[in-house]
Amino acid sequence: DTGVSQNPRHKITKRGQNVTFRCDPISEHNRLYWYRQTLGQGPEFLTYFQNEAQLEKSRLLSDRFSAERPKGSFSTLEIQRTEQGDSAMYLCASSQGDRGQKDTQYFGPGTRLTVL
Amino acid sequence: GQNIDQPTEMTATEGAIVQINCTYQTSGFNGLFWYQQHAGEAPTFLSYNVLDGLEEKGRFSSFLSRSKGYSYLLLKELQMKDSASYLCVGGRDDKIIFGKGTRLHILP
Numbered sequence: 328d329t330g331v332s333q334n335p336r337h338k339i340t341k342r343g344q345n346v347t348f349r350c351d352p353i354s355e356h357n358r359l360y361w362y363r364q365t366l367g368q369g370p371e372f373l374t375y376f377q378n379e380a381q382l383e384k385s386r387l388l389s390d391r392f393s394a395e396r397p398k399g400s401f402s403t404l405e406i407q408r409t410e411q412g413d414s415a416m417y418l419c420a421s422s423q424g425d426r427g428q429k430d431t432q433y434f435g436p437g438t439r440l441t442v443l
Numbered sequence: 444g445q446n447i448d449q450p451t452e453m454t455a456t457e458g459a460i461v462q463i464n465c466t467y468q469t470s471g472f473n474g475l476f477w478y479q480q481h482a483g484e485a486p487t488f489l490s491y492n493v494l495d496g497l498e499e500k501g502r503f504s505s506f507l508s509r510s511k512g513y514s515y516l517l518l519k520e521l522q523m524k525d526s527a528s529y530l531c532v533g534g535r536d537d538k539i540i541f542g543k544g545t546r547l548h549i550l551p
Binding site: 358362367368369370371372375377382383418430431432433434435436437 | 476484485486487488491530532534537538539540541542543544
């Protein structure tokens, strides 16, 4: 399977703990995106990378959140001192990064985080 | 602004046709995507419109009018597996902005 993969698929943690999620994009894709989705809402943009460079971060991404893509391949999203409001599905997507009109993003299965 | 509006829920009957409308108030979008999302799963790409008009792909068609800020997704010959949320998504060069989605219920 050459699609986007995410690990773990589910994570249950206690408030105050740190968690880290991993995303492996489609291999030839230059761009990698992180989103957060809560029940009944569409995905909300968090941040994205062009290769290893983090080009934009949403205001939703507080200082407890950090994302890296050190070698321009896989990415990690870390949440420090988790809060109950962090409970959500965290989605990763990748795209080729074409400068043309169409740059379709393909999504991974997501990591569902539950903070108790 | 970048508001994307679509109905929260719709219900249709198996075998029928349904049209899901989307309106947006934005500048800077250079295309309009539709994604399908089954409960608990990731969104999957359905269609992309960059020019005005209708794009047909099997049972699904998508329409865009840029001057009106309007798009629709047309689903024909509905099947039970089409029960899902359908997300209208505005695209810029490097980002996409999701609407809240329309939850489509299919009745037998």
